Amino acid sequence: MRIAYSCAGEGFGHAGRMVALYDDLKQYHEVLLYIPETVSAFVASRLPRAAVRSIPCFTFIKNKNRVEYIRTVFYSLRQALHFFPAIKRLSRQLVKDRIQAVLSDFDPYLPWAARLVGIPVIQMNHPGIIRRYLTLDPRTWVAALVAFMMEGPWDWRLHVSFFGGDIGPVLRKALLAKPVRNEAFLAVNLKIESRKDILPLLDAIPGLTYRLYPAPGADFDEGLRNCTAVITNGGHQTLSEALVLGKPVLAIPQRGQAEQELNARMLQQSGRGLMVYDVRELGKVLPRFLASLEQLRRPAVIPVGFRFKDSRQELINRLNAILAAYDVPVTATASRSEAIKVAV
Template sequence: MKILYGVQATGNGHITRARVMEEALAARGISVDYIFSGRPAEKLFDMEAFGEFTVRKGLTFTVESGRIDYFKTFWQADLRTLWKDMRTLNVQDYDIVITDFEPITAWAARWAGKPCIGLGHQYAFRFPIPKAQDSWLARQVMRWFAPASISFGAHWHHFGAPILPPLIHVADAPESADPDRVLVYLPFEDLAQVLALIEPLENYLFDVFTDAKEPGQYGHIHIHPFGRDNFQQCLRQCESVICNAGFELASEALHLGKRILVKPVHGQMEQASNALALKQLGYGTAMDHLSMERIAEWLSTAPVVQVSYPDVAAAVVEWLLAGEWSKPDDLSAQLWRTVESV
């Protein structure tokens, strides 16, 4: 089997999910070519696992100070290049196309009549999951941004729908974590504002991940440049996580048994919906705007929740190899029977 795998690279969550799938696909000896779009190649990091991958400009949303700027998004979009890439991408040499909400591979497969599997959190929004800031425009983006002939949405709970548990690395949770250590990952917020908010909270050690080129330590605040291994180490050592309301980091934190506080990006329906789902499930806490008082209250009162998820990536790969692509519901039911929460 030969697969073309498209990944929306705007945020690190899609790439993290692709890393998990890469390991599962490689373990079964499947040949895969990867395409990443939505971020310049020079801003990608720790990409060795994907071999000689391809980067396309694609389409992404511009976010400034925690809010989507729709004017800049439209102004900076190169629709001519996007259209050309969709129309000229050759998918005929592949048995199947997988898209993690990546538009070029999805549309190229659609126009070529090639089977395309949508694999990612966004595909869960076809079903009656918790939704916030829903609108006709948001629904159209979810439906048409990267359409697939078969889609597997992922979420923290099935909500009675045929969706999958999160695709994450399923390493065992650490036996102990530092209750005073907090991981902070707010890439869409103003860093100076974030640091000003946590600076008074001197009883905690904060590991802040940002696009800084060099690490630094300022009392109880440690600044870390982006890096997969260091991030995973800090995630395992901490007991609390403060992040935007993306899907993948919250999924990893839940699986490892971390306290979660999210601040959704304003104007993004997916993140607002994720925050709502975390609250409804009792899995995490959300704040509409950054607040030192809110963070302090959460650190002192919020419970730790752990949800043990199965190896979804390995199960998806076996499903692909079995060739029973007309029965995605069976895989969903099988996996949710193994989920446990504490």
């Protein structure tokens, strides 16, 4: 089949999953990537031969390192004024490219464009899982609303997650291609705006060695494979990669980002890491984290609903089954949705 594959432009987790899946999908399908400018350089550097189209994207409104969900919702509503012309343009591009199915990772533009021209949509993402973990905290409900808007329409949906998902974590082949070692340094993966509060605490610990990412010339894949533990935010992809590689994680979720807080909370519940709600607590939690690395690396049990193995091939199999069902003529006695259920 000819597939259009789109992803969100916020962060690099969605684009990272695209990179992880692209070569496998190409074995079975013709794949065109529809990506926002914010991740185009990242994707092009890793998939230089991929056919690429540009799409708009919604973004989160932030104040320093904090996501402001209410402002994000209102900003998105204003941006929606330009939404219909954009999806009309994209629908014409889908027809021109002879696309038969759309695979979307948390991008609403291409799914709505596909709806206009009757192309089936498979939605595959992680953030939508927050709707399965709603609490009394109003931020989780706002985050669930944002997730609902970002998923757009779909005929089939798969949530990818190391906890409670339809599919477990998905890693890039390149990350798994070399041996995993413990070279006694921390891999510290932080946004620039977070570093001024965190790095002085690390520098104050005698004998502590860490490597900072992203940084010029630094290879984060190598750092993940060879570190003793990871300090990062609450982004799902990095947490998943660390967990699959057996690296304990100290997660410092972005303030106000309900999905990252959920990821970090579930990381701690898994027994493979700790979390810090407020960076001001880091001075107390960091020594406890460093003292608990062996215990976190080898927890006694795996809680129900958690997955710590690469599920890339499982996801490819599920996607191929769904796509094959859409590619098969529907009989008079079986609906397309019934055919998909049988295939999957």
